[in-house]
Amino acid sequence: MRVDLFDFDLPEDRIALRPANPRDSARLLVVDPHTDPQLSDRSVSDLADLLEPGDLMVFNDTRVIPAQLEGIRVREDSTVNVSVTLHMRAAANVWKAFIRPGRRIREGDRLQFGHAGNACMIGTLEATVTEKGEGGEVTLSFDVSGPVLDEAIAAVGHIPLPPYIASKRPEDQQDRADYQTIYAREEGAVAAPTAGLHFTPALFEKLDRRGIERRFVTLHVGAGTFLPVKADDTTEHRMHHEIGHIDASTAEAINRARARGNRIVSVGTTSLRLLESAAAEDGTMSAWSGSTDIFITPGYRFRVVDRLMTNFHLPRSTLFMLVSAFSGLETMRAAYEHAISTGYRFYSYGDSSLLTRKD
Numbered sequence: 077m078r079v080d081l082f083d084f085d086l087p088e089d090r091i092a093l094r095p096a097n098p099r100d101s102a103r104l105l106v107v108d109p110h111t112d113p114q115l116s117d118r119s120v121s122d123l124a125d126l127l128e129p130g131d132l133m134v135f136n137d138t139r140v141i142p143a144q145l146e147g148i149r150v151r152e153d154s155t156v157n158v159s160v161t162l163h164m165r166a167a168a169n170v171w172k173a174f175i176r177p178g179r180r181i182r183e184g185d186r187l188q189f190g191h192a193g194n195a196c197m198i199g200t201l202e203a204t205v206t207e208k209g210e211g212g213e214v215t216l217s218f219d220v221s222g223p224v225l226d227e228a229i230a231a232v233g234h235i236p237l238p239p240y241i242a243s244k245r246p247e248d249q250q251d252r253a254d255y256q257t258i259y260a261r262e263e264g265a266v267a268a269p270t271a272g273l274h275f276t277p278a279l280f281e282k283l284d285r286r287g288i289e290r291r292f293v294t295l296h297v298g299a300g301t302f303l304p305v306k307a308d309d310t311t312e313h314r315m316h317h318e319i320g321h322i323d324a325s326t327a328e329a330i331n332r333a334r335a336r337g338n339r340i341v342s343v344g345t346t347s348l349r350l351l352e353s354a355a356a357e358d359g360t361m362s363a364w365s366g367s368t369d370i371f372i373t374p375g376y377r378f379r380v381v382d383r384l385m386t387n388f389h390l391p392r393s394t395l396f397m398l399v400s401a402f403s404g405l406e407t408m409r410a411a412y413e414h415a416i417s418t419g420y421r422f423y424s425y426g427d428s429s430l431l432t433r434k435d
Contacts, residue, residue: 077310077373082400084391084412091240092421095254100279103427105415109407109434115414120274120428121282123385129287132333132340134326134381136269136347137292139260141226142233143299144247145201147189149181156180158187160216161236162229163266163299164317164367169221170206172316174299178212181205187216190232201228226263236266236299238424240390254425264296264319270424271344271385291329295320295350295368305392315369315394320350327354327361330380334359339382345395348372348381348402355379372398374405377435384431388415388422404434 096102100121108114118126127133143162148155156177164172175181182205189201207215218225235251236242257272283290300316307313330340330351342348352372354364359379371394384402389395400408411429420427 077375077397079305079308079310079313079392081405082392082396084409084416086391086416086422090416090420090422090426091244092423092426093241093244094250095273095425096421096427098276098278099274100276102274103420105411105420105427105429107403107407107411107429108432109404110432114407115411117418118430121279123279123430124282124286124288126430127283127286127288127341127383128338130289130333130336130338131383132289132291132330132338133283133343134330134340134347134351135257135259135272135275135290135292135343136295136297136350137257137259137261138265138269138294138296138346139263140235140256140265140268140297141263142230142235142252143266144234144236145189145229145232146234147187147201150186150188151182160187160189161266161299162216162233164296164319165264166215169218169225171216171218172298173214173216174212175214176212178208178214181208181214183208190228201225201232238267240423241425259292261292262294262296264294266299267297268424269295269297269344269346270387271428273425274428275343289329289333291326293320293322293326293347293350295346297346304390305394305397310371310373310397313371313394315371317367317369318346318349319367320353321365322350322354322361322363324363327363330361334380340380341383341385342381343385345384345386345398348384348398351380352378372401374401376401378402378433382433384433385428386431387424387426387428388412388420390423399429399431402433403431407434 104118145160162171185205203216203218353368
């Protein structure tokens with residue numbers, strides 16, 4: 077499909093730079109292509125009233141790490157400042173990453189992080205560029221491994237705010253709390269599963285009283301989620317891999333909910349992408365672990381997810397393509413026009429939507 081079909085104009089003042097407070101006070105646009113009207117304006121705090129007892133919600137419990145590293149490239153007697161964003165762990169001491177500036181980086185280059193009095197417990201964190209890919213992607217082999225590397229990254233790294241926020245203000249200490257779900261557990265994400273940022277203990281209590289089941293999966297969101305689609309056609313775009321897993325008890329709970337006729341509600345596109353990657357053709361779930369580069373565009377047949385809670389996404393992005401596949405392109409274009417005209421806040425710290433699958 078042509079990528080320009082997924083374009084729209086978004087005023088700069090619609091981009092949220094801080095989350096709603098409290099989190100569940102954010103606005104919620106309910107989108108259902110089967111009803112008339114298709115759109116209704118609610119609040120995230122109303123979520124329990126919009127679901128049925130026995131419905132099962134699936135959350136992504138990945139935890140964002142401070143994966144933005146500032147340092148220098150060292151080559152012979154020369155040094156150059158570099159900015160690195162880790163996006164997928166490949167081994168105990170190996171990360172895939174995006175580097176800027178990347179044009180003059182070569183395999184074998186040495187990188188040093190933790191300067192200017194910001195050294196970690198083991199001193200300067202160092203790595204070697206072992207592979208150079210396309211679009212500024214590199215493979216880094218660090219001199220330390222496992223938990224020691226994790227501690228070093230936590231000491232010298234910064235939370236990698238999305239470009240549309242980072243270009244307007246610097247990351248601060250508040251972001252370390254704001255850019256993390258209250259149920260984050262499994263460390264490894266470079267970006268937050270932002271639909272989950274709206275949940276509070278009070279909202280969980282409402283869902284529990286309503287009889288809504290809650291399960292967790294893990295997909296470590298990579299920096300590739302921020303990359304623009306530069307191709308003119310969706311068939312020419314390459315998705316980056318992300319690592320995830322689903323345990324057997326969660327898979328069985330999903331199967332039971334589907335068997336009794338309840339709906340599977342995915343909290344976020346990351347949970348949805350993982351569920352759809354792991355599902356059998358008939359939608360049956362089993363324990364699953366691995367990497368996925370699933371790219372969902374209109375025409376995709378959804379196997380598992382019935383409803384999707386998700387924030388508002390970038391024009392021409394893979395995520396706007398995904399929601400257009402889920403609820404229909406024309407429906408989502410109308411939904412986004414309504415959201416823009418009525419003041420909904422967009423992107424990671426913005427408002428949310430609850431979508432129903434079109435088929």
